[in-house]
Amino acid sequence: MKRHLISTADLTREDALLILDTAEQMAQVSARSVKKLPTLRGRTIVNLFFEDSTRTRTSFEVAEKRLSADVINFSAKGSSVSKGESLKDTALTLQAMGADAVVIRHGASGAPKLLADSDWLHGSVVNAGDGTHEHPTQALLDAFTMRRHLNPGVGHDLAGRRVTIVGDVLHSRVARSNVHLLHTLGAEVTLVAPPTLMPFGVETWPCQTSYDLDAALNKADAVMMLRVQRERMNAAFFPTQREYTRRYGLDARRLALMPEHALVMHPGPMVRGMEIESDIADSARAVIVEQVANGVSVRMAVLYLLLGGSEPAITTSSSEETGK
């Protein structure tokens, strides 16, 4: 396993499967009454959040605590660009305090890579979302959720499964991380967005693209809706919220176009009524809440593996049944 997790493009198929398989073990811990492992006792993990994200930070925090790590939440919102302490000085401070790992969320694309490549700190760096670049643990939890439903089993990948990702791909770090990871795991990805919200050069990505959502639904095994911020229409990415919803929102009619088994996914936070109809978000087809639960298991696996876990996370004696 590598020392940092910056981009899903850095993960080999073996790396990715090791994380997903380890996450399955971690999920068992979360199902117990005492949801705790001693594995990272004495290790210090800093959650360095330059952007508000209660969801992601809480998920990491729960994961860290379940591994018995010492957790420090370092909220540095607003101090990133041009005023206040620099990223470098923050990193030097954390290094001096002996951080074994830094989980960083930053509004600027590339900030986690900058930290990982610098000599400012020596611990592991985990990208918890950087600008419009990547959000690798989100992609891992998405893949974990898909595997459980579409090809369950330790060591299994997503070969041949079809995933349609819909929405503001241009500004989505979730989409970028998912395209890399799902491709590595053998899935076929189709990105759907209005042309204004497709990234430049997307034709070179390992996926298909379409401007027509209806046409991308009938063979999908999973449909992932991305959040679309209303402010985007002020920059002329689309005319109105109503038109966006009509052309790219997931409603009952479109749900009926999807195969029976196909999953409805959303990385959150959702804008109900914009990209997804409220009833569908709450329907049995949606695995959105499950994604959140799986996030904890996946983040436990990532931290465990990065911080030197070479043995199985759960020893045979404490494990009921791991391998299938």
Next chain:
Amino acid sequence: MSTTNHLIRNARILGGEPQDIRITEGVIAEIGANLEARDGEQEIAADGLIALPGLVDLHTHLREPGREDAETVLTGTKAAAKGGFTAVHAMANTFPVADTAGVVEQVWRLGRESGYCDVQPIGAVTVGLEGKQLAELGAMADSAAQVRVFSDDGKCVDDAVIMRRALEYVKAFGGVVAQHAQEPRLTEGAQMNEGVVSGELGLAGWPAVAEESIIARDVLLAAHVGSRLHVCHLSTAGSVEIIRWAKSKGWDVTAEVTPHHLLLTDELVRSYDAVYKVNPPLRTEADVLALREALADGTIDIVATDHAPHPAEDKQCEWAAAAMGMVGLETALSVVQSAMVDTGLMGWAEVAERMSAKPAAISGVPGHGRPVSVGEPANLVLFDDQYRGAVNPDSFATRSRNTPYRGMALPGRVVATFLRGEAKVLDGELV
């Protein structure tokens, strides 16, 4: 002060056969084989070295007044001399902006005091570089600094009417407007070239059309009002096509390219190392090749460094927060050798044309860009094109270290620079 007279032995003028060059009282007095040394002459062994006219940079940021933490006129001109330059044109985006006779005269005076190379200030086109109201261009032209080149560089004169008026107005005193071509609305928040790499990295793109659309408008404006236009730092293949078309029409348009746009591509941004952040941004391989070809065939007239020093803290940070620009004076000639000479695209005579004669002609700076011949001012550089070594920023004279070439093996080294016969650099070190 009295000038030391020099006798340069066996220098290859513009890469030709070795000859001796006698410099007397700041002027090239004699050129020939086996010249006899005279009393009081300092002999300089230049065996194998290329002799070029002193280089002239039309685009330098000296940062003084206002950002003396990044560069001063003194440190910037030392860097220039080490890079083989005998004249630099100081851009107007200082604090305060060089938009009055007072500021340009201050910069001009600081240049005279530094003594390492001549400093010709560039005046702002508009007050405060705001693009709204013409600065007092005539006052700057009439000042002791004798400003002839005007530019809002760093910002584009994007208002078509203001640009038209500026182009017309400077005709009264033989001026030229040097445009930083960047359509502002198309580049709001832009971080790097818009292309495959920006899409993958999730950095806001800076489309080529933002540069090309302004250049297209400006060449048409210049033609319409019969004025001279200079376009700063071309960076795209499309810009080259527009300039080529404008020249084919016989319009009075000149263009420059920076050394870094001749060598580096946006692939480097994958590191998120802000040392590669620059305006205009590094483009693609296809753009680099088009720029080289255009410089070789004369479509692009000159190389200009866009030397842009920044302190470490403005570069050792998140990409989006970092300042744009690279230092370039001390590596320019080596980069041009690497990109243009070693590739067989240009000889040393063309290098002298593009880095000395033509930039001097565009600005009209007196006494520079002259041929290496008898009776001309002894502004000379001796260059060792056989030298090979890694770029070491710790040896730079500039105050800043934001070079994209750190550790890179670049060919060639400036051995000596003479300004009106005075040695400013000898054996690669400042005198």
